[in-house]
Amino acid sequence: xxxxxxxxxxxxxxxxxxxxxxxxxxxGTGLALRRPLDVPVLQARLPGRxxxxxxxxxxxxxxxxxxxxxxxxHLGMTGRLLxxxxxxxxxxxxxxxxxxxxxxxxxxxxxRRFGLAVWLAPGQEAVDPSLAALGLEPLDPxxxxxxxxxxxxxxxxxxxxxxxQRLVAGVGNIYATEALWRAGVRPGRAGCRTSPxxxxxxxxxxxxxxxxxxxxxxxxxxxFAGPGGDPGAFAxxxxxxxxxxxxxxxxxxxxxxxxxxxxxxxxxLRCQR
DNA sequence: CCAGTATCCTGCAGGC
DNA sequence: TGCCTGCAGGATACTG
Numbered sequence: 001x002x003x004x005x006x007x008x009x010x011x012x013x014x015x016x017x018x019x020x021x022x023x024x025x026x027x028g029t030g031l032a033l034r035r036p037l038d039v040p041v042l043q044a045r046l047p048g049r050x051x052x053x054x055x056x057x058x059x060x061x062x063x064x065x066x067x068x069x070x071x072x073x074h075l076g077m078t079g080r081l082l083x084x085x086x087x088x089x090x091x092x093x094x095x096x097x098x099x100x101x102x103x104x105x106x107x108x109x110x111x112r113r114f115g116l117a118v119w120l121a122p123g124q125e126a127v128d129p130s131l132a133a134l135g136l137e138p139l140d141p142x143x144x145x146x147x148x149x150x151x152x153x154x155x156x157x158x159x160x161x162x163x164x165q166r167l168v169a170g171v172g173n174i175y176a177t178e179a180l181w182r183a184g185v186r187p188g189r190a191g192c193r194t195s196p197x198x199x200x201x202x203x204x205x206x207x208x209x210x211x212x213x214x215x216x217x218x219x220x221x222x223x224f225a226g227p228g229g230d231p232g233a234f235a236x237x238x239x240x241x242x243x244x245x246x247x248x249x250x251x252x253x254x255x256x257x258x259x260x261x262x263x264x265x266x267x268x269l270r271c272q273r
Numbered sequence: 274c275c276a277g278t279a280t281c282c283t284g285c286a287g288g289c
Numbered sequence: 290t291g292c293c294t295g296c297a298g299g300a301t302a303c304t305g
Contacts (some may be wrong), residue, residue: 001297001298001299002299003299032281034281034282034299034300034301059299059300074299074300075299076282076298076299076300077282077283077297077298077299078282078283078284078297078298078299079299093283110282111282111283111284112281112282112283112284112297112298112299113281113282113283114281114282114298114299114300115299116299116300130300130301154275154276155275155276156275156276156277157276160276160277163299165299165300172298172299173297173298173299221297261276261277261278262277262278262279262298263297263298264296264297264298
């Protein structure tokens with residue numbers, strides 16, 4: 001389940017392995033992803049371009065090229081970007097293959113097809129609906145100052161607000177769950193019923209957990225892997241996600257599970273207020 | 274405008 | 290063993 005730390009891990013790996021590689025060909029299955037995978041457009045635009053260092057915005061990756069333009073990628077739930085030798089066997093559900101000038105290829109693999117790969121011409125980035133709707137980058141130094149008032153203005157449960165990409169871009173179910181536990185805040189608490197001081201603590205907890213996860217190369221529950229196929233190491237550091245029914249590592253209470261905003265949520269009844 | 278829910282998709286786990 | 294059901298949840302379309 002790629003959230004910000006997983007996407008950032010992929011970005012860093014691709015920055016090393018793809019920079020200055022020239023694209024020579026593109027193949028695609030034509031199967032629909034979240035948005036239609038427009039293979040003819042990708043085949044018309046990508047070959048001949050050189051890949052630059054990728055950027056990340058929320059959970060989106062922007063593979064910038066020279067001449068300018070970008071391949072916008074979202075990994076959805078089960079998406080992977082893999083770099084492998086062109087001769088090697090392609091995994092099931094490989095929807096897009098970008099061949100490089102050094103005999104390797106970039107593969108977009110996504111069994112559940114919640115992901116996305118679209119060409120953005122110069123200038124399109126500013127008007128792309130997915131990107132334009134994104135809120136604050138949670139790791140931005142201004143987040144602890146700017147985010148609490150936005151959360152305080154809303155009646156929805158804090159967990160739903162943290163996962164709302166229009167407010168904060170990049171936090172998903174795993175890290176929202178962990179940050180709320182770290183901050184000692186109940187996931188179902190309404191934003192407007194939480195003090196600014198607690199909201200600030202919550203935002204700092206979000207930053208902390210995201211940074212630690214990036215340091216560990218992301219979290220692998222089932223599907224995530226870096227471009228080389230390697231799993232992230234943060235799963236062992238998850239304190240509550242996936243541990244419903246276990247003891248709370250902080251107070252020894254029982255971790256409960258509920259559904260909030262359609263997502264499973266784990267929290268400690270005793271020490272999360 | 275805001276909050277909550279249904280929807281897309283596949284793989285896997287659990288029950289029988 | 291095999292079939293069925295439910296769950297996992299990213300973004301987004303829809304409803305109230």
